Amino acid sequence: MANDRVFAIKFAKVYPMYVQKAERKNRTKEEVDRIICWLTGYSPAQLQQIDQETDFRTFFANAPALHPNSALIKGVVCGVRVEDIEDPLMRKIRYLDKLIDELARGKAMDKILRQ
Template identity: 70%
Template sequence: MAFSKVYPLYIKKAERKNRTKEEVDQVIRWLTGYTQAGLEKQIKRECDFETFFAQAPAINPNVSLIKGVVCGVRVEEVEDPLMQRIRFLDKLIDELAKGKTMEKILRS
């Protein structure tokens, strides 16, 4: 699955709850270490999730603080590393859409 195909869905989900594209980008950058330019480059390249995460400059060291359930699955218990990173991102977008503060979402 191409990250660029799911990215607009993340934005739509956030915007339905009065959040912004900029906040979605901030969450993605926090998780992956991409700069804004790097994130936009990956979107334009239409890379798949595996490539997107493999080329991420640095997965945030606080990723282990992301806990909870997405689609009935506890994100901290997902065994496949790629799927876990995808679920972490889903969880962060869910928290954004649910109105959590950026400080809490970014585990500050």
């Protein structure tokens, strides 16, 4: 039941928080967008067209394709190992959280994007 509440969160409400977190650490909105596009397969233009009412469930359901290297994302977010999360949608959300955390910590983009 708790997952349903997370899945219902509007992407448009969380996106500015991702950008703020990055900018507080001298990173850019463009880097946040690049991470989101890399993970989800959205183009930058598609990302800008996402409806204000789109929740996480719809955001990831409509994503063109999860990047094949997303399985390489490992680590802890909110005290939980992302690779151990069983629910596929929650894992995708936590992948995104983890990538934004890495950006805010100053990690190089090619390492964040698992290249």
